[in-house]
Amino acid sequence: MVDGLRLAVSTQGDPNAPTILLVHGYPDSSRIWDDVAAQLVDRFHVVRYDVRGCGDSDAPADKADYRLDQLAGDLAAVVRAVSRDRPVHLVAHDWGSIQAWHAVTDPEYAELFASYTSISGPCLDHIAAWMRGQLRRGRLRPVLRQLVHSWYIGFFQLPVLPELSWRLPLLRRKLHANARDARNGIQLYRVNMLGTLRERGQRRTTVPVQQIALTRDAYVTPALLPAAQPWCASLWRRELPFRHWAPREHPGVIAEFVTEFVEHIGGAPASRGLRGARIDRPSRHFAGKLVLITGAGSGIGRATALAFAEQGADILAVDIDQDSATATATTARQYVVDAHAFVADVSDHAGMQALAAKVRAEHGVPDIVMANAGIGMSGPFLATEEADWQRIIGVNLLGVVHTLRAFAPLLVERDQGGQLVVTASAAAFLPWPTLAAYSTTKAAVFSLAQSLRTELAEHGIGVSAICPGIVATNITATTRFVGQDAQAQHRSQERTTALYKRRRFGPEKVADEVLRAVRDNRAVVPVTPEAHVAWFGSRVSPGIVRAVGRWVRPPE
Numbered sequence: 001m002v003d004g005l006r007l008a009v010s011t012q013g014d015p016n017a018p019t020i021l022l023v024h025g026y027p028d029s030s031r032i033w034d035d036v037a038a039q040l041v042d043r044f045h046v047v048r049y050d051v052r053g054c055g056d057s058d059a060p061a062d063k064a065d066y067r068l069d070q071l072a073g074d075l076a077a078v079v080r081a082v083s084r085d086r087p088v089h090l091v092a093h094d095w096g097s098i099q100a101w102h103a104v105t106d107p108e109y110a111e112l113f114a115s116y117t118s119i120s121g122p123c124l125d126h127i128a129a130w131m132r133g134q135l136r137r138g139r140l141r142p143v144l145r146q147l148v149h150s151w152y153i154g155f156f157q158l159p160v161l162p163e164l165s166w167r168l169p170l171l172r173r174k175l176h177a178n179a180r181d182a183r184n185g186i187q188l189y190r191v192n193m194l195g196t197l198r199e200r201g202q203r204r205t206t207v208p209v210q211q212i213a214l215t216r217d218a219y220v221t222p223a224l225l226p227a228a229q230p231w232c233a234s235l236w237r238r239e240l241p242f243r244h245w246a247p248r249e250h251p252g253v254i255a256e257f258v259t260e261f262v263e264h265i266g267g268a269p270a271s272r273g274l275r276g277a278r279i280d281r282p283s284r285h286f287a288g289k290l291v292l293i294t295g296a297g298s299g300i301g302r303a304t305a306l307a308f309a310e311q312g313a314d315i316l317a318v319d320i321d322q323d324s325a326t327a328t329a330t331t332a333r334q335y336v337v338d339a340h341a342f343v344a345d346v347s348d349h350a351g352m353q354a355l356a357a358k359v360r361a362e363h364g365v366p367d368i369v370m371a372n373a374g375i376g377m378s379g380p381f382l383a384t385e386e387a388d389w390q391r392i393i394g395v396n397l398l399g400v401v402h403t404l405r406a407f408a409p410l411l412v413e414r415d416q417g418g419q420l421v422v423t424a425s426a427a428a429f430l431p432w433p434t435l436a437a438y439s440t441t442k443a444a445v446f447s448l449a450q451s452l453r454t455e456l457a458e459h460g461i462g463v464s465a466i467c468p469g470i471v472a473t474n475i476t477a478t479t480r481f482v483g484q485d486a487q488a489q490h491r492s493q494e495r496t497t498a499l500y501k502r503r504r505f506g507p508e509k510v511a512d513e514v515l516r517a518v519r520d521n522r523a524v525v526p527v528t529p530e531a532h533v534a535w536f537g538s539r540v541s542p543g544i545v546r547a548v549g550r551w552v553r554p555p556e
């Protein structure tokens, strides 16, 4: 009983294990945590309750009694009832998260909490301070953008209409809401929003906080999350490419993030993801990410592996050539990251499946997989032989297919999003004499990347096709020139290598674009100026691009 109200509290698991307290939002009840709780209960004492006015808890008679001070008081009373001697780990979503912020930033309650995981619900005083700061600096746009996302807050201030809208069964079904909970919860908006935003609260906390940023949340945008930074003594932020109701829609990964955080606060070493998530220290952009790259022993693959390592990612360098893969991993470690070399032939389906199983067992699921290994082939189509086609399709097309088929299911199963990158080529959309075989494979993987992007979007997995253009790497020294004897072939390789060198466009610049593409989830990434021109031309005037292909001949 709190304030004369009976709150419905349920407990699961061993009471001697660390306690996790789950607080629900609006218009939910503690049922939203059903699947998360089921995954936590083996290791923790899991407690949840229905917030006043919701589920099986009583509703206050006075509609004004939904103030944050009262809600935080309820929360503290539940902690004192279920865990008298030890602080609890708080996990809260939506309005639950707003009231949990109110509790952890109240000096009277702070010692009740060992940690706090906040999902999609900011501290209203932090937001008020953030908005004032933006406006002081003349930055109107981010404030307006958030206000547009917060339209419903204005709607809930209207009389009668919000109550009427909850009579619609369709709306209640869509939001899994019960009519009484939805009606009562409107008071949260009416008694808390405007008043709090006017106040100038200084709400600091020493409780370690983990924010789970849902990047597709239409109500609480991730842009708001940094508002908490000035007020937290220690803060972690982890992203998930999901929408607002992630606790219901993706319970596995929410339980996993909570477990990792709680165990780390309890003294366990930080998981890879958590290491990169600490944001109250200067951090590198890909810290805590695991990146796997095929063809990482040379050229674009090697440069990209080192660029990711420089930005803090752990590296798995895969190549058919053991020495060069090892050299890449060794150099990557100079950036103080974990890096390992693997030998694999991407054209070998079974070998790639075995690689994926080994990687998963030894290092976990990569966050970013770049199917990059490839070979060159030049010469007239009429001079190509069956074996030439088997070889180039085996490496450049099936190699990408085998890589993606081995790793994409792991990313989907893990349910934390991620990025797949395919190294295609400007040759995918630029018809060029003597490159028929090479272009065919690159057009195929380009198309594969586009299709896969649409297929995997619902899992929060992005797919990018990199189309470099002419880049000085070792590829020209190993390219097969069909229809030539060994001597002529050697001369062609030397001539093309010299030409590519004169172009002065190194693989490091491609690597920079790959990192940008992953950060922004770009679909098609032309890199060199000629690749940009070819991509643009192929869209606005394919006829001109075909004509250019007829006029200009690459050296043989």
Ligand SMILES: NC(=O)c1ccc[n+]([C@@H]2O[C@H](COP(=O)([O-])OP(=O)(O)OC[C@H]3O[C@@H](n4cnc5c(N)ncnc54)[C@H](O)[C@@H]3O)[C@@H](O)[C@H]2O)c1
Residues within 6 Å of the ligand: 294, 295, 296, 297, 298, 299, 300, 301, 318, 319, 320, 321, 324, 344, 345, 346, 347, 372, 373, 374, 375, 376, 395, 399, 423, 424, 425, 426, 467, 468, 469, 470, 471, 472, 473, 474, 475, 476, 478, 507
């Ligand atoms: N360099 C360019 O101008 C250019 C332009 C467009 C696209 N690309 C593409 O970029 C990718 C990387 O090429 P690069 O220029 O860095 O060449 P590179 O020759 O320097 O590097 C390719 C790497 O792939 C490895 N490899 C080759 N076959 C393999 C196999 N079967 N299994 C595993 N590893 C294998 C090689 O050992 C080498 O380390 C290729 O897909 C290539 O087609 C290159």
